[in-house]
Amino acid sequence: xxHDILYLIGGLAVAxxxxxxxxxxxxxxxxxxxxxxxxxxxxxxxxxxLVASSLSSITQVGWLAAAITLMIxxxxxxxxxxxxxxxITFALVSNLL
Amino acid sequence: xxTAAVTKSGFVAILPLAVGAALxxxxxxxxxxxxxxxxxxxxxxxxxxxxxxxxxxxxDQYAATSSVVGAVFAGAILxxxxxxxxxxxxxxxxxxxxxxxxxxIHITSDESWALTVSEANKDRxxxxxxxxxxxxxxxxxWVTSTTMGAIAGSTVPDLEKLGLGFAxxxxxxxxxxxxxxxxxxxxxxxxxxxxxxxxxxLGFATANSIVIATIGGLxxxxxxxxxxxxxxxx
Numbered sequence: 001x002x003h004d005i006l007y008l009i010g011g012l013a014v015a016x017x018x019x020x021x022x023x024x025x026x027x028x029x030x031x032x033x034x035x036x037x038x039x040x041x042x043x044x045x046x047x048x049x050l051v052a053s054s055l056s057s058i059t060q061v062g063w064l065a066a067a068i069t070l071m072i073x074x075x076x077x078x079x080x081x082x083x084x085x086x087x088i089t090f091a092l093v094s095n096l097l
Numbered sequence: 098x099x100t101a102a103v104t105k106s107g108f109v110a111i112l113p114l115a116v117g118a119a120l121x122x123x124x125x126x127x128x129x130x131x132x133x134x135x136x137x138x139x140x141x142x143x144x145x146x147x148x149x150x151x152x153x154x155x156x157d158q159y160a161a162t163s164s165v166v167g168a169v170f171a172g173a174i175l176x177x178x179x180x181x182x183x184x185x186x187x188x189x190x191x192x193x194x195x196x197x198x199x200x201x202i203h204i205t206s207d208e209s210w211a212l213t214v215s216e217a218n219k220d221r222x223x224x225x226x227x228x229x230x231x232x233x234x235x236x237x238x239w240v241t242s243t244t245m246g247a248i249a250g251s252t253v254p255d256l257e258k259l260g261l262g263f264a265x266x267x268x269x270x271x272x273x274x275x276x277x278x279x280x281x282x283x284x285x286x287x288x289x290x291x292x293x294x295x296x297x298x299l300g301f302a303t304a305n306s307i308v309i310a311t312i313g314g315l316x317x318x319x320x321x322x323x324x325x326x327x328x329x330x331x
Contacts, residue, residue: 009146050157
C-alpha cells in the first residue's frame with residue numbers, strides 16, 4: 001500500500017504538472033487545433049462514466065439515493081452541499097426502505 | 098483608496114472562494130483516509146498535485162480497483178482542462194522569469210484563474226501579481242484543509258459501512274452538474290452512461306468500463322459531428 005500510494009501521488013503529480021507545462025508552452029495552439037473538441041468533451045464524459053460505474057455495483061436503494069442526489073446537485077450546483085446531501089440521503093433511504 | 102487596494106489584492110479577493118475550497122478539501126481529506134489512504138499522503142498529494150477533482154477521482158479509483166495506472170489516468174484526464182486554463186494566462190505571465198512561471202502554473206487553481214480572468218476583464222491593471230497572490234492562498238488553503246480532514250478522518254472509526262463511500266459518487270454527480278453545458282450534452286452523456294453500465298454488467302473491470310465508455314462517448318460525438326457536417330453541406 002505504502003509504495004503504491006507513492007506511485008499514485010508521483011504519477012498524478014507528474015501528469016498534472018506536464019499538462020500545465022503543455023498549456024504554457026503550446027499556448028493556444030492546441031486549443032485551435034482540430035482535436036480541441038476532444039479536450040473539451042473528455043472530462044465530462046469521464047465523470048459520467050465514473051458515476052455510472054460507481055452505480056453499477058450498488059443496490060436499487062443506491063440508485064434512488066443517486067436520483068435524489070442529482071436533484072440536489074441540479075438545485076445547488078455545489079460539490080460540498082451535494083456530498084453532504086448525498087450521504088444523508090443514502091443513509092436515510094438505506095434505513096427507511 | 099483603501100477599498101481599491103484591497104480589491105486589487107489577490108490575497109484578499111480570493112478569500113470567499115477559499116472558504117468553499119476549504120470545506121471541499123476537508124471532505125476530501127476525511128474521505129481519503131476512510132478509504133484506506135495513509136493520512137500523511139494527503140498533504141503530500143495536495144501540495145504536489147494541487148487539483149481537487151483529480152485527487153478525488155484518483156483516490157476513489159485506486160480504492161475501488163487497486164490499479165495505480167488506471168487511477169492516475171482517470172485523474173489526468175480530468176486535469177486536461179488545465180491546458181486551456183494555463184494557455185489563457187500565458188500572456189499574463191510573459192514578463193516573469195522562468196522559475197516564477199513554473200511556480201505560478203502549479204499554484205493556479207480553477208478558482209484563482211476564474212477570479213483573475215474575470216477581474217482582469219474589468220480592470221486592466223490586474224494581472225500576474227493578482228494571479229500569484231490568489232493562487233498562493235488557494236494552495237495553502239487546499240493543503241491545510243485536506244490535512245485537517247485527513248487527521249479528523251483518522252481519529253474516527255470506519256464510517257464506510259454507514260454509506261460514507263457514497264460521498265464520492267455524490268461528488269462525481271456534482272462535478273458532472275458543474276460541467277453540464279446544456280441539451281447538446283444529453284445524448285453523448287446518456288450513451289456514455291449506458292455503455293459504462295453495460296460494460297460493468299458484462300463483467301469488465303471498473304477501470305476498463307470507464308475507458309470503454311469514455312471512448313464510446315467520444316466516438317458517438319464524432320459521429321454526431323460528422324452527421325451535422327453532412328447536413329450543413331450544400
